[in-house]
Amino acid sequence: MKTRLLTLITLVTTSCANLPYQTTSSKCLFPIDSAYLGGLINYSLDVDEIDSEERLELEDLTFATCKSGSKLLILAPVPLAYPEKKVQLTLSNKVIASIKIADKSYRESRIEIQNNNFVNPSEVTQKRIKKEYTLGQKAKNTFTREEVKQVMMDKPLKGIISSEFGVKRFINGQPRNRHIGLDIAASEGTPVQVPLAGNIILSDNFFYKGNVVYIDHGDGLVSSYSHLSSRAVDVGQVVSSGEVLGFVGSTGRVTGPHLHWEVFYLGIPINPEIFLKIKY
Ligand SMILES: [Zn+2]
Structure with a gap:
């Protein structure tokens, strides 16, 4: 039983979507939002919308966060071959934003x-x-x-x-x-x-x-x-x-x-x- 429980915990831990990487930057001077294939999502949230215990996720995208004053930036590089047209930002599984990813016709x-x-x-x-x-x-x-x-x-x-x-x-x-x-x-x-x-x-x-x-x-x-x-x-x-x-x-x-x-x-x-x- 104990082993099964441990296995379950391990599975839950490893199956969690990518946890955000918290940048050390104090000023958060990142490029402006360029939410397209091969670009960088830069989405801003009000800090008081978030309880520190809650978990932020951006579907399967790897992302970083940067806190500056009352804002929290969500910074996510979009892979060139990303198949989705939009991506949902969730806070403890509740959708708080739907971010559109623009297509780009590369030659x-x-x-x-x-x-x-x-x-x-x-x-x-x-x-x-x-x-x-x-x-x-x-x-x-x-x-x-x-x-x-x-x-x-x-x-x-x-x-x-x-x-x-x-x-x-x-x-x-x-x-x-x-x-x-x-x-x-x-x-x-x-x-x-x-x-x-x-x-x-x-x-x-x-x-x-x-x-x-x-x-x-x-x-x-x-x-x-x-x-x-x-x-x-x-x-x-x-x-x-x-x-x-x-x-x-x-x-x-x-x-x-x-x-x-x-x-x-x-x-x-x-x-x-x-x-x-x-x-x-
Ligand atoms: Zn080249």
């Missing part, structure tokens, strides 16, 4: 890659890709409880957007993963600057990403910079906004020199443009 991109090893990698290369994928997964899911005073970012470099976030890609006619970054084209060797302070958690050379750097900005906000010609930072280094982290290049799977920039919030890739202080 298709078809590219041709001649180097067969990048299209159909060998078994040895596949092993390497798997290992690097695991390292990338670990990096993007980094949660450091460190106060992020503000999350808005500077442009990492001057250049034109050559491929937007979310594009549906086909390589040599075959459907591939969605484009979860923003491509900024610039000439080889252009410096790439840290857009927001943080810690370098990964600096390596990957098969697809080429020379890549990951920055942990704290509180579940992580960014990455791929295809660099060279890296100028090491793991464990603390970097400030404006510092050079590397240089634009064409390492890894590319068709020309550019920066592939990814931003993850709570482990989910979202459109980096949402975080730009000044829009392109």
